[in-house]
Structures are given as structure tokens and as C-alpha cells.
Amino acid sequence: MDAVKAVLKAYFTTELIRSRGFIFGLLNMVLWMLLFLAPITLFRPPDIDPSVISGYAFTAILVFMSYSVATWDWAWELRWLMTRGLLEYIIASGRSIFILYVGVLPVSLMWMIMALTLVYALLSVLTAPPAIAVYDPVIMAAGFTIFLIVLFAHALILGGTTIATGTSGPVMEFISWILPIATGGLVPLRNMPVIVQEIALYTPYSYPAELIRYSILGVEPILPLWETVLYGSLYALAYLIVALLYFRMQLKKLLREGPKTVGMY
């Protein structure tokens, strides 16, 4: 626990306090959001309620940002540690790398809450306040719990690949972009082509996204609700087990072969 607190304190200071990191980070986030949100407003027909459009966009960004946290705050953190030559020290300390993940989590959550507040404000200015509400708190809790498990597994797969290759490998690039898009992370599955729906249901990512959308937008999942919860939970746990095994395998390989050199890209 002391190690977790130390990590939290260090990251809180580095990311939010030192050198106006909080302000720069926040501005950076707003601008990136603006880059992708602004062109989306060009699709909006004048006769559709803009707050519904905003609600969909807000949920898509919530899901996408969660993947970003898993990718850049957790998995990419290992690459950062390699760049600074710190990973060896953490391994030599005998502590688990996951202490780092737990310590970083509150900072990431703070960021996400602030970013989502900003996104809400931006959408309100650009189109209209997003039409979101809590339609089903139980499903909402289930959706977010399953989502967290999937994200952790996602970070382990990407982190494992990073320490194995020393750069953002194929898995890193493609999982982090294509999967959230192709598995219904951004758009309700019922609005996607049938082939994409089928592929999405073969991945653990689609289920929590469908549950979250149902709970805050009221959009029905393509599978019956409780089947979505059941399959989503089982799939998330199976994914977590596979990810843990993969990560351990890569860590053992790292200990056997030594850390890789880090590329700029």
C-alpha cells in the first residue's frame, strides 16, 4: 500500500502540479477533442435533435477515452519507464509492476472525469447539451465493472507487447485503434453492418459498451439484456486470464533477454 501511495503522489505531482502540467494537459485534451468533434458536427441534419447527437458523441468519447487511459496511461507507461531506464530498477526492487498501475489509476480517473466534463461543455457549445441520463443503475454498474476488467486485460496485452518489442508493436497500434471502432465501442452495434455485429460479438469489448450505452442512452443492445451481461462477464474474465498469462510470459522473456532498445516511434 505504501508503494501505491508513493506512486500516486509521484504521478500526481508530475502530471498535475509540476510545470503547470494540469493546465497544459487539459488544454491539450480539449484541442484533440475539438479536432475530431468539429468535423462530426458537419454530418448533423438540421431536423434531428442536436442533444441526441451530443449524447451519442459523448458516450463514444467516454468509451474511446477509457481505451486511451488503458493504452497510454497503463500500457505506454511501461515504454516510458524503458525510455527513462527505470524499468530495470522496478524489476530489481522485487515489487510487482501492477503496483504502478494501481497508483496511476486515481490520477487517470481524475483526468477522465475532468476531460469528460470538458467534452460535455464542448458538445454543449458546438451542438447541444448531451441527452444522457441513468436509465438502469444496476446495468450501469455491471457495464462499468465489466468494462474495467476488459480495459485492464487490454492494458496487459498492450503492455506485454511493449516490453517485448521496445516500441508500439502491431498489437499496440491495431488493438488500440481498430478494436474500439470495430467492436461497437463508438457506435451502437445495431447501427453497424451485420458482419461487423458478428465480429464484434466475438470480442469481449462489445458487451460492456452495449451495456453502458443502454444504461445512459437507453439504446437496446442487439442481444437480450441479461445475455449481454452474462456473456460479457464470462468473456471479460476469460480475457483477463489470457492477458495475465501473456503479460507474465513477456515479463519472463524480458528477464531472460534483458530490456529492448526503445524506438522514437
Next chain:
Amino acid sequence: MGFRDIIAAEFRFTYADVFRRKITLVTFIAYPYILTILVLLIGYSLGSPTVFRERVGIDPMVFFILAGFTIMAIIGVGDDLLWRPLFDEWMGTLPYVMASPVPRIQHYIAIPLPRLILVLISGSTSIVPVLTYYYGLQGLVEGLLVMLLTGIAALFFTTIAILIMGIVYSLGGENWRIINIIRPLFLILVGAYYPRYLMPLTGQVISWLIPSSHVVEVIHRMISGLYSSPVDLLVLLGIATALFILYAPPGVKSIMYWEKTKMREGVRV
């Protein structure tokens, strides 16, 4: 060491890395498509492509594949220049760069070229097939023209990027964080994802100061046919060239100032 030797060295350095980590190469090809799918999926699920076509004058698929490609080229040049000093500092190689007899300006001009050429070639797998599919033979010609114009847009970004790089790193400390603001701001104002002619007036005025934004507008107007004669497009290219040249002298000075600052303060490793 002449400029050609520096360029050759930079090419060898970059391509060795790219071909060793082949995924970097794959991502050059995949990124325009990934970014297009991202925006289109959200856009189509929230609205209508017809509405987009009426507002912008270009089919959304064509527009966003162009946007992804041009952004990849421009951000590539920007990233190579804006992050390289920091990367060198973190990796502990900056003292060697500083100690080398290579002229700094020539070095920084050479840095983005290898990756830019790779990105431009990757256009043959994104914009050329998409434009050919949509517009036939004319699309093929326009695709090749877009590749050329994107190369110009990215090259025209070098002097302004060098100027900013010199200023930001001369400030020292952790002021490099400013780059995190400047980078997405440029990407918005360059107008690849949101046409400059649809921006509010303030946005248009600031965008006008970025040389690459004029070239991006040429690309948009050429594809949508929003020009009365080729002279309109040549005027925009002329403005871009003038701005590119205008930023060169202060850019050189800012690099020299940064170098002096580093020599005075020493490099932290």
C-alpha cells in the same frame, strides 16, 4: 560533412529503424484508413453523409481519407522536429549532437525528410485508390497531384516548426509541454479535418498564418471544384511559399539561440 551527407545519414538512420520495426511501415499505410473509419463511423451514426456533402462539397469518404493522409504528412514533419531535441535529451544523445560539427540547421532540415517520403509513397495505398475509385482516371491524376501537394504542405511546415522548436526549447525546463498545446492547435488550424472556408473568421485569420493551411485549401478546392480558375489555386500556393520563406530567417535564429542556451547551461542527461 556536407548537406547531402547529412541527408544520407538521416535516411540510413531512419530507414534502418523503420525496416527493423516493420510495424512502423504498416502504420504509415494504415493510419489514414483508421482515422477515416473513426470519424466516418461516428459521423454516419449521428448524421448523414448527404448533409456533409452539401456543406463541404466533397464526399465524406474522400474528404477524410485526404485529411488522414495530409495530417499524417504534416504531423510527421512536426513531430520529427518538435520532439527530436527532447528525445535526444531523454536518450542521453543530445550532448553528442551538440558536440558534433554538423551544422544544426542542415541537420534539422534533414530530419523529417526520410519519414515524409515514406508517408508520401504510402499515399499510393490510400488517396490514389480511393480517388480513382470515386472519380476514375481523373481521380488517379488528382490523387498523384494530392501526393505532390501534400509533400509541399508538409515541407512548408518545416520553417514554422523549426521556429517554434527553437523558441520552446530555448525557454528551457519543462516548457516543452507547450508543444502539447501547439501540436493539436496546428492540426485544427491547418484545416485538414475542418475546411478553412467553413471556420469562423478568427480561425481563418490564424489559419492564414500557417503556410501549409493554404496548400491544404488548394487540395480541398481542387477536389471539390470550388475555384473559378487555376490562378486562384496558384495564388494560394504563392502565399504559402511566401510564408514558408518568411519563417526561415527567424527559424534559423531560434535554433542558434537554443544551441547557445544549451552550450551555456549544459545538457542534462
